[in-house]
Amino acid sequence: MLDSVIKRLPEGSDVSKKSPELITDDKGANIFLNDSASVKVAFVYDGAGYKNSLGYFTTTDLSTLTSSNATDSIIFSNFSSSPDGALKLGDSFDLGLFSKGSIIGFTLVSNGWKNGMVDPTSPIFRTVKALNPESKATNAHTVLLSDATSGLLLLGIEDLNRDKCSANDYGYCSDNDFNDAVIGICVDPASAISNINDIPTLEPPKPSPGVSGPANWREINEPITENDSIKTQKANERAAANAAKSQP
Ligand SMILES: [Ca+2]
Numbered sequence: 001m002l003d004s005v006i007k008r009l010p011e012g013s014d015v016s017k018k019s020p021e022l023i024t025d026d027k028g029a030n031i032f033l034n035d036s037a038s039v040k041v042a043f044v045y046d047g048a049g050y051k052n053s054l055g056y057f058t059t060t061d062l063s064t065l066t067s068s069n070a071t072d073s074i075i076f077s078n079f080s081s082s083p084d085g086a087l088k089l090g091d092s093f094d095l096g097l098f099s100k101g102s103i104i105g106f107t108l109v110s111n112g113w114k115n116g117m118v119d120p121t122s123p124i125f126r127t128v129k130a131l132n133p134e135s136k137a138t139n140a141h142t143v144l145l146s147d148a149t150s151g152l153l154l155l156g157i158e159d160l161n162r163d164k165c166s167a168n169d170y171g172y173c174s175d176n177d178f179n180d181a182v183i184g185i186c187v188d189p190a191s192a193i194s195n196i197n198d199i200p201t202l203e204p205p206k207p208s209p210g211v212s213g214p215a216n217w218r219e220i221n222e223p224i225t226e227n228d229s230i231k232t233q234k235a236n237e238r239a240a241a242n243a244a245k246s247q248p
């Protein structure tokens, strides 16, 4: 799974240019529950130079949510693997049971872990675009992916202000790779996720044969079929042959 994450969100690769379809509206970036469900979150990957802090919030209505009324709970105060922290793949935290109608989103405090505490003055980015500081074109900070194999959701977060380098600690500029903090999210039962079809998949969809795939691309189990233009050409040839035969 980690390999697939790195393949989908490669280090230093600009998602907004290479895979813009992964940057969705809020419907594809948060978790909407149409039934009660328990939610667990696990550390997957730390692709950041910063020591970020990562948390979540819940609401029942995104339209009334603002950066001042959002209540964030920190899950990982130092979202770092060795040598900047101690997190390992699979280290998990149980967020508990959420009721039907809940919307769950996530929060990253950029370089938040300082002097043994979460710095409340660090920039905060969330899975709800309008709550982020950038202009509309660049205010998405997260990519949510569904993984059919593991049944998990994966969330990748970009930890730098995407508009202004000067807004970031040390003046770093964002590379838009959206993998600076990656978590796995287990929603049980998964059937409670009402917006699953709005969430892009971890594995890229296979190209349709003959449309955008490599030359001669074909599913191994797919029967060889003539394409329409060949069929038409053959039909024309047969018609011409029949016409010739029927000539006296
Ligand atoms: Ca990164």
Ligand SMILES: [Ca+2]
Residues within 6 Å of the ligand: 158, 159, 160, 174, 175, 176, 177, 178, 179, 180
């Ligand atoms: Ca980044």
